Amino acid sequence: xxxxxTNFIFYGFALMTIASALVVVxxxxxxxxxxxxxxxxxxxxxxxxFLQADFLAATQVIVYVGxxxxxxxxxxxxxxxxxxxxxxxxRGQLLLGGLISLMLLMLLLTVIANTPAWKNLTDDxxxxxxTTERIGELILNGPxxxxxxxxxxxxxxxxxxxxxxxxxxxxxx
Amino acid sequence: MSDFRAMLASPHFNVxxxxxxxxxxxxxxxxxxxxxxxxxxxxxPEAVASHFPVELGTVLVMFACAGIxxxxxxxxxxxxxxxxxKVSARFQNRTGPMRVGPWGVLQTLADGVKxxxxxxxxxxxGDRFLFLLAPxxxxxxxxxxxxxxxxxxxILVSDFNIGIFYIxxxxxxxxMGVIMAGWSSNSKWSLLGxxxxxAQIVSYEIPLGLSILxxxxxxxxxxxxxxxxxxxxxxxxxxxxxxxFTFIAFFIFFISSIAxxxxxxxxxxxxxxxxxxxxxxxxxxxxxxxxxxxxxxxxFAVSAIAVTLFLGGWEGVLPGYxxxxxxxxxxxxxxxxxxxxxxxxxxxxxxxxxQLMNLCWKYFIPIAFFNILGTGIWGLIFPEDTLIxxxxxxxxxxxxxxxxxxxxxxxLAQRPAxxxx
Numbered sequence: 001x002x003x004x005x006t007n008f009i010f011y012g013f014a015l016m017t018i019a020s021a022l023v024v025v026x027x028x029x030x031x032x033x034x035x036x037x038x039x040x041x042x043x044x045x046x047x048x049x050f051l052q053a054d055f056l057a058a059t060q061v062i063v064y065v066g067x068x069x070x071x072x073x074x075x076x077x078x079x080x081x082x083x084x085x086x087x088x089x090x091r092g093q094l095l096l097g098g099l100i101s102l103m104l105l106m107l108l109l110t111v112i113a114n115t116p117a118w119k120n121l122t123d124d125x126x127x128x129x130x131t132t133e134r135i136g137e138l139i140l141n142g143p144x145x146x147x148x149x150x151x152x153x154x155x156x157x158x159x160x161x162x163x164x165x166x167x168x169x170x171x172x173x
Numbered sequence: 174m175s176d177f178r179a180m181l182a183s184p185h186f187n188v189x190x191x192x193x194x195x196x197x198x199x200x201x202x203x204x205x206x207x208x209x210x211x212x213x214x215x216x217x218p219e220a221v222a223s224h225f226p227v228e229l230g231t232v233l234v235m236f237a238c239a240g241i242x243x244x245x246x247x248x249x250x251x252x253x254x255x256x257x258x259k260v261s262a263r264f265q266n267r268t269g270p271m272r273v274g275p276w277g278v279l280q281t282l283a284d285g286v287k288x289x290x291x292x293x294x295x296x297x298x299g300d301r302f303l304f305l306l307a308p309x310x311x312x313x314x315x316x317x318x319x320x321x322x323x324x325x326x327x328i329l330v331s332d333f334n335i336g337i338f339y340i341x342x343x344x345x346x347x348x349m350g351v352i353m354a355g356w357s358s359n360s361k362w363s364l365l366g367x368x369x370x371x372a373q374i375v376s377y378e379i380p381l382g383l384s385i386l387x388x389x390x391x392x393x394x395x396x397x398x399x400x401x402x403x404x405x406x407x408x409x410x411x412x413x414x415x416x417x418f419t420f421i422a423f424f425i426f427f428i429s430s431i432a433x434x435x436x437x438x439x440x441x442x443x444x445x446x447x448x449x450x451x452x453x454x455x456x457x458x459x460x461x462x463x464x465x466x467x468x469x470x471x472x473f474a475v476s477a478i479a480v481t482l483f484l485g486g487w488e489g490v491l492p493g494y495x496x497x498x499x500x501x502x503x504x505x506x507x508x509x510x511x512x513x514x515x516x517x518x519x520x521x522x523x524x525x526x527x528q529l530m531n532l533c534w535k536y537f538i539p540i541a542f543f544n545i546l547g548t549g550i551w552g553l554i555f556p557e558d559t560l561i562x563x564x565x566x567x568x569x570x571x572x573x574x575x576x577x578x579x580x581x582x583x584x585l586a587q588r589p590a591x592x593x594x
Binding site: 031032035038054055057058059061062065066067069070071073074077078130132 | 339341343346348367368378
């Protein structure tokens, strides 16, 4: 393998993603796992940048790090005093989890094996056009308009549900 | 590889202002490569030289640039901290620091030295690793924001085509550092402060993003330099005056920004009278100084973003003239907004938690949605920015301001005067 800067940064991001993902699943402390997940998500965002999907990378950071991860940590801190926990795993769960992981592995291996030639997008010097405009076109003016609207309605329902659950009970006495 | 070179070339750093030397990142990269080819390689053994990664030189230059950047920028908070103390002193009829240097201008420097020599205390019951890491997360994120801010036509580190979106993404990571600091300190005050901060920042990010969206709708681009370029026709082409809705959006953006950087009246995460110092209670010495520097850097960053989005960026007041334009104009406008923040801090009392959340969810978010709808309709009626659309917009803003003044005056006059209890 030729050593180039691109390779160096790519493998750096890949290593960062995989190593921190391993920490997420092996470490006992939930808060450590959450912060490690942050590094994983950053690594994936970096890989998106390598695919010249800049909009997706920023969205990844905003939604997962700035939103979901903060909520996870919020939940952990508000609820539990015990952070170290031994999770008991039933044999059935282990079997099911192993089966699903194996299927995923098979799927990924098939995809990797069936891809004829790995092409490096940046090798021939062409720069892909910015993705933001095309994503906008596809979502608001193209084939993904209906799914987009359905998802937005779903989110609205979730929002109303959350407000309903969390609102104060008004007692009429 | 050639593409990567092109990618490196696009972060242009050719500072062609009159009093700056002409620096170009591409020149720097070429220079570094020549330096390695002509100086380093002949001195290495043959076996090593044939495998020497020349690209490493480019990385080193990038690191050097970043080092200069991070080295120079804490000077800005240094000035702002002194300014804050002087401004607060003036507001309270005091003189502020006067002893160190003429008019006390060297006070922050002295404080910095003092902080360097203070004990670096790490709570033994806390989480050592995260405690040490947290200040760096916050510091790095608040300085990464500066990479996308165009200080002038030529002074910008990188012209991302998703500029403003990148800034939002990076600044949303700051809250992770705050939570990290609060949790790892193993202190009630810190944890309370970080929880408050998380709730506040996550909430206020929504009106902030929606206000930015009105700008993006008008400019049809996320790139910071294109947003500035669309405001090049003098003060009335600045996006704040473009439509009445962006005028409202500016205020929502600015107030939400104050909430994002945790300043009074939104300083619940570090409310001194309630939770000591919030998430950085347990920090001392240089680690505390990092939080402090990051806070003032953030203040300047959000002001600079507000200037870029709404107040013309580095474009001047008159088209073709450099009044309030260029690099000095940009800095003056940003510092003006920073002064406004200080003014608000020393004038207004702190909000309660319920008032904070009410303001965000019941007022800012609906108004921001209304702004988006309004901007869309405005864009349909006036597809091009013309003299007529600007005049109508300014007239509406003027009438709206007078009406708001009258209504507010009447409401305040009708309210009974507070009685001492």
